Amino acid sequence: MKTRRKILLTNTQIIALGFFLVILAGSILLMLPISSKNGSWTPFIDALFTATSATCVTGLVVFDTFTHWTVFGQIVILTLIQVGGIGLMTIVSGAYILLNKRIGIQTRQLLMTSAGNLQLSGVVRLIKRILFGTLLFEGTGTVFLATQFCPEMGIGKGIYYAIFHSVSAFCNAGFDIMGFKGEYSSLISYQSNWIVNLTIILLIVIGGIGFYVWSDTVKNRFRFRRLSLHTQITLTTTAFLLAFGTLLYFFFEKNFSMQGMTTDNRILASLFMATTPRTAGFNTIDLTKLSEPGNLLTMILMLIGAGSGSTGGGIKVTTFAVLMLNLFFMARGYENVTIFKKRLESNSFKQAGSILCCYLLAVIAATMWICSQEIYSATDVAFECFSAIGTVGLSKGLPALMKPISKIILILLMYGGRLGGISFLMIFTRQEKERPLKRVSKRILLG
Numbered sequence: 001m002k003t004r005r006k007i008l009l010t011n012t013q014i015i016a017l018g019f020f021l022v023i024l025a026g027s028i029l030l031m032l033p034i035s036s037k038n039g040s041w042t043p044f045i046d047a048l049f050t051a052t053s054a055t056c057v058t059g060l061v062v063f064d065t066f067t068h069w070t071v072f073g074q075i076v077i078l079t080l081i082q083v084g085g086i087g088l089m090t091i092v093s094g095a096y097i098l099l100n101k102r103i104g105i106q107t108r109q110l111l112m113t114s115a116g117n118l119q120l121s122g123v124v125r126l127i128k129r130i131l132f133g134t135l136l137f138e139g140t141g142t143v144f145l146a147t148q149f150c151p152e153m154g155i156g157k158g159i160y161y162a163i164f165h166s167v168s169a170f171c172n173a174g175f176d177i178m179g180f181k182g183e184y185s186s187l188i189s190y191q192s193n194w195i196v197n198l199t200i201i202l203l204i205v206i207g208g209i210g211f212y213v214w215s216d217t218v219k220n221r222f223r224f225r226r227l228s229l230h231t232q233i234t235l236t237t238t239a240f241l242l243a244f245g246t247l248l249y250f251f252f253e254k255n256f257s258m259q260g261m262t263t264d265n266r267i268l269a270s271l272f273m274a275t276t277p278r279t280a281g282f283n284t285i286d287l288t289k290l291s292e293p294g295n296l297l298t299m300i301l302m303l304i305g306a307g308s309g310s311t312g313g314g315i316k317v318t319t320f321a322v323l324m325l326n327l328f329f330m331a332r333g334y335e336n337v338t339i340f341k342k343r344l345e346s347n348s349f350k351q352a353g354s355i356l357c358c359y360l361l362a363v364i365a366a367t368m369w370i371c372s373q374e375i376y377s378a379t380d381v382a383f384e385c386f387s388a389i390g391t392v393g394l395s396k397g398l399p400a401l402m403k404p405i406s407k408i409i410l411i412l413l414m415y416g417g418r419l420g421g422i423s424f425l426m427i428f429t430r431q432e433k434e435r436p437l438k439r440v441s442k443r444i445l446l447g
Contacts, residue, residue: 011272026051026080033072045404052411054080056418058282059174060392062400066179127406130211131176142165144199169203172312174281174393191284192265204280208306229342234307237317245274256291277301279312281393302390313391313417315355322352370406388413
């Protein structure tokens with residue numbers, strides 16, 4: 001008698017399935033007439049695109065969020081953003097904790113994978129900190145934004161707008177409901193408002209450094225030398241990218257998207273632009289007016305993205321740091337890479353190279369395919385593809401005009417980008433142990 005083979009899903013496959021089910025549920029809700037302001041059914045492909053963008057905290061849209069969606073539809077989008085930002089497993093585990101139910105080993109392993117924790121121990125403590133931190137930061141952001149929105153919009157509407165944009169910024173989603181000031185205008189009307197800009201910037205950065213970094217920083221009472229190597233690299237690389245990006249945008253965009261601005265406003269706009277491609281999606285300048293080097297810089301920052309185990313996407317800042325460190329030390333002829341008096345594992349370089357290769361190949365393939373279907377330039381299409389796979393959301397308005405097949409490609413990029421390039425490939429492969437047999441090694445010419 002034949003026995004049935006039990007099908008076991010890996011942690012990555014379970015997480016991917018969870019995201020898929022959330023996206024599917026969101027798509028169905030967004031299709032309903034109650035979700036659209038014109039009271040008609042929204043086409044499935046457009047509802048799917050929006051649900052994927054929200055759940056994968058991207059921000060690419062085919063409709064202006066304020067103009068097309070009702071308050072019900074906007075709340076559905078906001079819920080998807082929150083679930084996608086902190087993770088479905090985190091929310092489920094939070095419910096377990098509130099109900100005083102025990103969290104099993106398999107669930108802890110899922111949480112470790114989902115939240116980006118480096119070890120199994122302390123996962124429950126990390127989940128509590130994620131939930132508390134999310135409430136604290138989004139609540140604080142809401143208060144600061146409400147001080148600017150309420151005088152302009154009234155108390156009720158101002159608080160609602162403050163909540164929406166605080167959650168969207170912290171989750172690095174980039175969705176906005178400022179369409180009453182002009183479709184797809186994002187935060188351009190607040191270009192010179194320091195409180196709105198700095199609040200959004202801080203929410204993006206805090207949400208984008210990663211949950212493990214929060215926990216490690218709190219655990220070691222903000223003492224840099226006592227932090228883990230992962231936290232040290234994440235914080236220093238993030239600071240470097242913000243400073244360097246701000247400087248480059250300040251000079252690149254002087255006579256283009258920031259033409260006519262005062263020096264103070266250019267500094268603020270440059271800082272915002274250095275922050276938002278890492279993977280938030282808000283904008284305070286007209287992206288169609290970006291200079292060529294500004295376009296290229298934006299695509300590079302979108303590719304790099306945020307921190308591992310965060311609300312953001314991209315190849316991650318630690319991957320970028322490892323690649324740059326490896327390049328520097330190889331140029332000097334060193335075999336080992338050391339930073340902050342610690343040596344990096346050699347396996348990190350192979351993993352970082354694989355991640356970068358995976359993302360670049362996906363963007364190149366997607367750009368070529370979309371260009372074969374559409375009439376847009378390769379540069380503009382690549383911009384949208386980098387934005388999708390980096391779960392950024394910055395756009396030049398192309399998704400709304402694209403054919404269904406092109407939208408599906410962007411959907412796959414957003415989904416794969418949220419899961420992670422290697423993780424996305426692991427969904428379709430079966431993990432096996434490597435055979436304990438080592439072949440004769442040979443050298444080949446490289447470079």
